[in-house]
């Protein structure tokens with residue numbers, strides 16, 4: 335199994351390190367040609383969604399990645415990655431892949447609570463240490479988006495078909511359960527492509 339990590343900007347190395355520790359082969363997506371390589375799943379890391387969105391367009395990678403996600407490529411999106419997937423962004427006129435039927439709010443915790451750590455329950459996984467860094471939260475979900483976690487009544491983790499999106503940074507803690515959930519979803523999507531395509 336091979337997992338691609340979008341490596342244009344942000345916290346991609348941290349995801350790669352976790353995947354390495356889990357014994358998963360990793361490739362980096364840095365330019366258009368990298369998208370011709372084979373991979374079974376995709377990680378969209380945290381960082382700055384506006385910068386990532388701009389670079390995806392500039393490097394002509396946007397449409398291919400969007401098509402892959404629509405066709406069922408399993409994705410794990412963290413923080414800015416979640417913003418890239420969202421169908422709507424309540425406080426920004428930009429919108430990106432639009433494959434995840436949720437509305438997010440960028441930098442939703444304001445300046446003072448820009449960064450914080452909280453331990454909360456994730457559906458089926460139990461208590462998980464969550465690091466929020468100028469994080470979004472999810473204000474609305476549509477269709478059959480499954481809510482995986484909330485912090486103070488705000489949705490911070492969801493799953494929809496082939497996509498798992500979290501507002502925190504599981505790559506910054508020594509706990510691989512979110513990454514394992516994603517690896518399991520790759521196997522599930524391979525077994526049943528219909529449940530994963532958008």
Ligand code: GLN
Nearest residue numbers: 380381382383413414468
């Ligand atoms: N504030 C960033 C954005 O709007 C997201 C922060 C992060 O990925 N840690 O894109």
